[in-house]
Amino acid sequence: MKTIKYCCRNERLGSKTVYKGLKHEYPDVKQKKKDCLGHCKQCHKQCIARVGKGNLVCADSPDELYAQLKRIIEQSREKECVTV
Template sequence: MKKIKYCCRNFKHGSKSVFKTLKQEFPDLKQKKKDCLGNCKLCSKQCIVMIGKTEVVVAPTAEVLYAKLKHRIG
C-alpha cells in the first residue's frame, strides 16, 4: 500500500486514534502527519486521509475510517 497521509488539523475528528492504532498493528506501514492536506471542506466535517498523492478516503467517524483502511491494507 502507498503512504497514508493524515492532516494534523483533522486529528480532533478522530483520525489521531486511527493513526496510532494502525501504527501499532502495522508497524511497517508508511504513515505521515502533515500540517494540511489541502482538502479543508471535507477535513472540517469528517475524518479524512490521503493515500498516495491523489486518493482521498473520507468517513463520518474514526471507526468507519479505520475499517475502510484496514480493508484496503488486507
C-alpha cells in the same frame, strides 16, 4: 503499500486514534502527519486520510475510517502476494 497521510488539523475529529491504531497493527505501513492535506472542506466535516497521491478516504467516524484504511491495506497486500 503507498503512504497514508493525515491532516494534523483533522485530529480533533479522531484521525489521531486511527493513526495510532494502524501504527500498532501495521507497523510496516508508512504513515505521515501533514499540517494540511489541502482538502479543508472535507477535513472540517469528516475524518480523512490520503492514500498515495490522490486517493482521499473520508468517513463519518474514526472507526469507519480505520475500517476503510484497514481494508485498503489488506487489499494492497493481497495484490502484492498475487504479483510476486
